[in-house]
Amino acid sequence: MLGPKSKxxxxxxxxxxxxxxxxxxxxxxxxxxxLDRRLHDVHCSFIPGAPATSEAEACRVAMYSxxxxxxxxxxxxxxxxxxxxxxxxxxxAAFAIYLLAYGSRAPVRALRFFxxxxxxxxxxxxxxxxxxxxxxxxxxxxxxxxxxxxxLLGVAGVMAILASRSEAPDxxxxxxxxALPLIWLVCLGFVSLVxxxxxxxxxxxxxxxxxxxxxxxxxxxxxxxxxxxxxAHPIQQTLLFEDPLCPTCKAFHERLTGENIIxxxxxxxxxxxxxxxxxxMLDQALHPGACIVSKAxxxxxxxxxxxxxxAYDEQEYLxxxxxxxxxxxxxxxxxxxxxxxxxxxxxxxxxVRLNNHLHFASDNNIxxxxxxxxxxxxxxCDEDTDLGLRFTLGQLAPEVxx
Amino acid sequence: xxxSANGPVAALAGLGSGAVLILGAALAxxxxxxxxAERLTTPEAEKPKVAVADQSEVSYCTPQFKxxxxxxxxxxxxxxxxxxxxxxxADVKTFASISDEDFNALFTPLKDRGAVVLxxxxxxxxxxxxxxxxxxxxxARRGARYFFVVARASKSGNQAKNRALSHRRxxxxxxxxxxxxxxPEIEQKVGLLxxxxxxxxxxxxxxxxxxxxxxxxxxDEAINRSAFVSWxxxxx
Numbered sequence: 275m276l277g278p279k280s281k282x283x284x285x286x287x288x289x290x291x292x293x294x295x296x297x298x299x300x301x302x303x304x305x306x307x308x309l310d311r312r313l314h315d316v317h318c319s320f321i322p323g324a325p326a327t328s329e330a331e332a333c334r335v336a337m338y339s340x341x342x343x344x345x346x347x348x349x350x351x352x353x354x355x356x357x358x359x360x361x362x363x364x365x366x367a368a369f370a371i372y373l374l375a376y377g378s379r380a381p382v383r384a385l386r387f388f389x390x391x392x393x394x395x396x397x398x399x400x401x402x403x404x405x406x407x408x409x410x411x412x413x414x415x416x417x418x419x420x421x422x423x424x425x426l427l428g429v430a431g432v433m434a435i436l437a438s439r440s441e442a443p444d445x446x447x448x449x450x451x452x453a454l455p456l457i458w459l460v461c462l463g464f465v466s467l468v469x470x471x472x473x474x475x476x477x478x479x480x481x482x483x484x485x486x487x488x489x490x491x492x493x494x495x496x497x498x499x500x501x502x503x504x505x506a507h508p509i510q511q512t513l514l515f516e517d518p519l520c521p522t523c524k525a526f527h528e529r530l531t532g533e534n535i536i537x538x539x540x541x542x543x544x545x546x547x548x549x550x551x552x553x554x555m556l557d558q559a560l561h562p563g564a565c566i567v568s569k570a571x572x573x574x575x576x577x578x579x580x581x582x583x584x585a586y587d588e589q590e591y592l593x594x595x596x597x598x599x600x601x602x603x604x605x606x607x608x609x610x611x612x613x614x615x616x617x618x619x620x621x622x623x624x625x626v627r628l629n630n631h632l633h634f635a636s637d638n639n640i641x642x643x644x645x646x647x648x649x650x651x652x653x654x655c656d657e658d659t660d661l662g663l664r665f666t667l668g669q670l671a672p673e674v675x676x
Numbered sequence: 677x678x679x680s681a682n683g684p685v686a687a688l689a690g691l692g693s694g695a696v697l698i699l700g701a702a703l704a705x706x707x708x709x710x711x712x713a714e715r716l717t718t719p720e721a722e723k724p725k726v727a728v729a730d731q732s733e734v735s736y737c738t739p740q741f742k743x744x745x746x747x748x749x750x751x752x753x754x755x756x757x758x759x760x761x762x763x764x765x766a767d768v769k770t771f772a773s774i775s776d777e778d779f780n781a782l783f784t785p786l787k788d789r790g791a792v793v794l795x796x797x798x799x800x801x802x803x804x805x806x807x808x809x810x811x812x813x814x815x816a817r818r819g820a821r822y823f824f825v826v827a828r829a830s831k832s833g834n835q836a837k838n839r840a841l842s843h844r845r846x847x848x849x850x851x852x853x854x855x856x857x858x859x860p861e862i863e864q865k866v867g868l869l870x871x872x873x874x875x876x877x878x879x880x881x882x883x884x885x886x887x888x889x890x891x892x893x894x895x896d897e898a899i900n901r902s903a904f905v906s907w908x909x910x911x912x
Contacts, residue, residue, distance in 0.1 A: 372690025635729040640728070
């Protein structure tokens, strides 16, 4: 049992709060950097102070997810939730210093208040962790840093409550009015909001930039048709260039699904595999096997969406299969979709169709990258398909968000 | 020190550190965001170059090669969408402004990309092997924009007859492509040339090129009873 003179609760909560502050700062900094619409490395490490890195896929997935920020329709990228953590941890750090300064005379109400509110970050962390595991399928290390800080803070909070039950006979605890915890609570709320308010007030106006990424020169495909991706309530004409073995396309597709956007898009799909086997615009295959899988999507006909989503779901396996040669990939397609599909994939007409899709890309001189989204003829900039997706759709196609 | 004595100190420590921390956090956020805002309005000094989708452009697309092809394409009406189709020997000589040898040499890099479709003497009918080879080549388009057909006739017979024969051979190729391609824009893709027997005859060396009668004896005369077909991977 902790003695009344133990400084452990205050010290531990100070360490936890400072750690949380550091991880929340890293996360906020990563978010804020991207407001310039450029690509940046991202912090993704358990080690406090570790530099940003390009190998930070899990943290990028978390950052681009719908759960990373609030008010995404009103602010480009939204208001990152790490800002609230930043404010809250600043409060907890200050309160820990307050308790530390009080020492063994710390008021019972202060200890109990601290004990009670110290569970708030833990509660939020539990929610975010559950979302990470169940919705994103990955846990980013920076987020995990905040979760660990929250656990430490929770432990310190329990210690504070336990400490409040005892008193040193020679050093009676100070008394504070019953209204003070209420004031502290208001302070916690206000301080948690301050960084978010500052962020919102200083965020740049991105509207002039979202329509500056070009247009389709040739909106219709010559000699062929787009692949129709059937959705529930298609209201916004959308053209997507995708590669079924491209991880970014998969993430984009999941984002459209997760943000409840996809069902309102009237999607025409252009297959643009980044595989030199069929795509002459590449010197070497970025996604070996993507040509064959693209042909399977073409052969899907009315079920093209199901084939595309199967390819995304099985992307890691199909990518490995693609690296082992076309026969392995063809066997995987046959196993899932049967002989008829494989026959279609091997048909010369399908080669020609895929080539027509690539020529459509070439006729429009689109950037050699995937995914790409066009609303009508207007190209949506790459940065507006991830962080700025909801804001951009709110500007260019608001009915999609209703 | 009594409890009431260190109360204000603790409060001051808490308030002071809280103020410092929250002001620091707010200031940092402000700096990060305004830094991004400044970069947003400042163009990148070294903007990463992004490859742009386009038709193929391979190493044999030398300026001279492209110049000749362009002249031929424009002169044959293909590029302008004119109703006139094909180039006659005289046209080619004039527009290409190039000697026989140099003209043939231009096509040397197309040896593996293209093929020679061979005809019987005095005939313009494509046999089954010729049709298959032609289809194989046509459907292996990849990133090419133009498909060239260079029909020839051997030196047997007079010039007028050979010009007509060469023309019919070019048309046979075109008709067959029309049948199999199902491409409404085929006219904008296929460049037809018929050379008769007075310009750019092929030497026996060209017998080693992929052709539709690989198993048959190939000589000077046989190799010129032909149509050379190939996609050209150049942006014109």
